[in-house]
Amino acid sequence: MQTTTIKIDSAAIVLKLLGDKTRLTMVKLLETHNCCVCEFVEIFQASQPSISQHLRKLRDVGLVNEQRRGQWIFYSINTEHAFFPFLKEVLKQVPKQDYRIKYLEENGTRITCC
Template identity: 45%
Template sequence: MSTIGEISETMKLLADKTRLTIMALLKEREMCVCDIVDILETSQPNVSQHLKKLKTGGLVHEAKRSQWVYYSLNVEDKPYLESVVDQLPCMKSQLEGRTGLSCD
């Protein structure tokens, strides 16, 4: 069971628009930093800093494959985030042409 302090820190992480957008993107599929940079039209250091905070907060997984690092959501152990993640908008239009992804 999570403490009030842990939940508070997690909610602070999600209060940032860029981090919340990254969470919405990762809800659809795992992604590397370069894909997120391209979609958000921002710098690689900016995205990396946001991903670092999300990883430190335990909200994303990091998997290295060759020279690339891929990120995915890590919220299974945080049931209090289920409704937040469920309410994130579909990012289909931002991902079109990248994998043919469609939202339910």
């Protein structure tokens, strides 16, 4: 299997973004679940503007995609991005965060925005 290497400057940008606990957790969640802003607001107990800023930073470098569904915007990992193989290797070292989605489902807040 051939691996793609990225430049040190690009790696530093990705690692700096992932150095924030909230963004790292978001990306780990997005590894297996598409999520909307309202779900992240509930998970992190943070304001919508704060969550949107974190997502904007990830979107601006292309790590996440956004898709509008009605009035809601859902986020997912951009698996087509050149940094994805690097991101995937980093995420292998991070513990699963599925319990956060399970919490939303149990409280009926997983699908409140759909």
